[in-house]
Amino acid sequence: MSTFIIEGGHQLKGKIQPQGAKNEALQILCAVLLTAEEVKIDNIPDIIDVNKLIALLKKLGVKINKVGKGSYTFKADDVNLNYLESAEFKEDGKGLRGSIMIVGPLLGRFGKGYIPKPGGDKIGRRRLDTHFEGFINLGAKFRYNKEDLFYGVEAKKLKGAYMLLDEASVTGTANIVMAAVFAEGTTTIYNAACEPYLQQLCKMLNRMGAKISGVGSNMLIIEGVDELGGTEHRMLPDMIEIGSWIGLAAMTKSELTITNVSWDDLGQIPSVFRKIGINIERQGDDIHIPAHINGYEVQNYIDGSILTVSDAPWPGFTPDLLSIILTVLTQARGAAVVHQKMFESRLFFVDKLIDMGAKIILCDPHRATVIGHDFKSTLKATTMTSPDIRAGVSLLIAALSAKGTSTIHNIEQIDRGYENIDERLRAIGAKITRVEGN
Numbered sequence: 001m002s003t004f005i006i007e008g009g010h011q012l013k014g015k016i017q018p019q020g021a022k023n024e025a026l027q028i029l030c031a032v033l034l035t036a037e038e039v040k041i042d043n044i045p046d047i048i049d050v051n052k053l054i055a056l057l058k059k060l061g062v063k064i065n066k067v068g069k070g071s072y073t074f075k076a077d078d079v080n081l082n083y084l085e086s087a088e089f090k091e092d093g094k095g096l097r098g099s100i101m102i103v104g105p106l107l108g109r110f111g112k113g114y115i116p117k118p119g120g121d122k123i124g125r126r127r128l129d130t131h132f133e134g135f136i137n138l139g140a141k142f143r144y145n146k147e148d149l150f151y152g153v154e155a156k157k158l159k160g161a162y163m164l165l166d167e168a169s170v171t172g173t174a175n176i177v178m179a180a181v182f183a184e185g186t187t188t189i190y191n192a193a194c195e196p197y198l199q200q201l202c203k204m205l206n207r208m209g210a211k212i213s214g215v216g217s218n219m220l221i222i223e224g225v226d227e228l229g230g231t232e233h234r235m236l237p238d239m240i241e242i243g244s245w246i247g248l249a250a251m252t253k254s255e256l257t258i259t260n261v262s263w264d265d266l267g268q269i270p271s272v273f274r275k276i277g278i279n280i281e282r283q284g285d286d287i288h289i290p291a292h293i294n295g296y297e298v299q300n301y302i303d304g305s306i307l308t309v310s311d312a313p314w315p316g317f318t319p320d321l322l323s324i325i326l327t328v329l330t331q332a333r334g335a336a337v338v339h340q341k342m343f344e345s346r347l348f349f350v351d352k353l354i355d356m357g358a359k360i361i362l363c364d365p366h367r368a369t370v371i372g373h374d375f376k377s378t379l380k381a382t383t384m385t386s387p388d389i390r391a392g393v394s395l396l397i398a399a400l401s402a403k404g405t406s407t408i409h410n411i412e413q414i415d416r417g418y419e420n421i422d423e424r425l426r427a428i429g430a431k432i433t434r435v436e437g438n
């Protein structure tokens with residue numbers, strides 16, 4: 001378990017370039033299994049989850065070449081399906097959430113897909129019903145071994161079908177789309193997730209020869225094809241990282257420029273940060289955050305009632321930024337409610353913020369009321385453990401704004417999703433040191 005030592009209370013300054021998107025990378029990497037031809041992917045983030053998935057693809061027999069920083073070629077022309085039956089796969093598959101998305105491509109192309117209960121953040125129930133109901137709708141036979149939590153689907157030939165998803169699951173939609181590209185006839189997926197990363201996946205599949213329409217909407221129509229070819233693809237910048245740097249700038253009263261953010265793919269993110277009082281300036285495709293020397297003030301609703309920030313499937317606000325919003329609110333002028341609708345264990349990290357002196361009432365597992373200090377009182381440095389990726393980064397931001405030296409243990413949780421974070425933060429003036437393996 002490695003640790004960050006953070007000396008807080010310093011203003012930062014400079015430019016920061018967001019990494020390629022973690023959650024897009026996990027979808028796109030699984031899609032290389034859909035063709036025997038070469039696929040080149042650029043802007044792949046160098047983070048634990050992505051590297052685990054690349055290692056898993058390698059064990060599946062995919063030929064992988066690193067051709068530059070963040071650039072790889074993949075060729076799945078000799079896939080080793082025996083690996084799926086091995087004890088090794090049962091361990092490897094558990095290591096991350098994104099591994100679930102190998103099932104759709106394998107089922108579509110080879111007629112069978114297996115996966116142990118995937119890992120990822122421990123942030124509440126993370127069911128997989130939407131994925132498997134989708135495959136069953138396409139004609140697959142489903143089995144689940146309760147003893148070793150192992151899922152499997154098989155089908156000689158998938159058949160296109162109409163389906164209304166029980167929820168707009170992000171990885172579920174990606175998985176079903178990747179299976180349906182090879183189904184006979186037409187598949188209609190209604191209540192599909194439609195966030196930019198899924199749009200990127202569908203656009204990539206269409207470049208490979210798939211026939212997917214409705215991209216960007218919640219109704220995807222897929223005409224099955226017999227095979228797909230190679231392509232090149234570049235990952236979007238990571239919108240959750242972008243939101244994290246916005247929060248960091250505000251809480252440390254720093255002037256930061258976040259470069260090449262792909263503004264048009266940020267959805268509600270700029271407007272939600274503006275609602276909590278943060279000044280976000282658009283400069284071309286960059287975000288400029290001026291130093292908030294006089295703090296930031298939460299906007300009430302038009303009728304004067306208190307702001308609630310909540311998550312919803314895209315184009316709603318992403319749940320992955322609520323922990324950061326909550327942390328930034330601890331120094332705002334005013335109060336707000338944070339309502340985490342999707343996950344029931346994601347707000348427990350507020351205990352740590354309360355230890356640091358933040359005024360928060362956890363009303364129930366989904367809702368917290370935050371009363372900001374308006375920097376009249378700074379947070380106090382402390383020792384903490386990162387429970388999940390976004391809570392980890394939130395605590396890191398809190399520590400950078402706090403007075404004194406904080407320690408964050410279990411930073412592997414942060415490294416799952418943020419590339420080289422300590423070095424990049426040092427480049428803009430943060431006092432942060434990594435202590436390996438204690």
Ligand SMILES: CC(=O)N[C@H]1[C@@H](OP(=O)(O)OP(=O)(O)OC[C@H]2O[C@@H](n3ccc(=O)[nH]c3=O)[C@H](O)[C@@H]2O)O[C@H](CO)[C@@H](O)[C@@H]1O
Nearest residue numbers: 023026097098125126167168169170171172313319320342
């Ligand atoms: C690897 C990856 O891409 N992970 C992301 C993906 O996870 P993932 O695809 O696992 O998340 P899902 O979209 O399936 O669902 C997330 C949670 O929201 C609930 N839910 C979902 C849809 C809905 O309409 N109503 C609803 O309540 C689900 O029950 C679940 O508890 O999407 C989540 C939701 O944006 C993000 O937090 C994760 O970072």
Ligand SMILES: C=C(OP(=O)(O)O)C(=O)O
Nearest residue numbers: 097098120121320389390
């Ligand atoms: C919840 C997240 O990741 P995962 O789905 O990989 O656990 C996240 O990226 O915030």
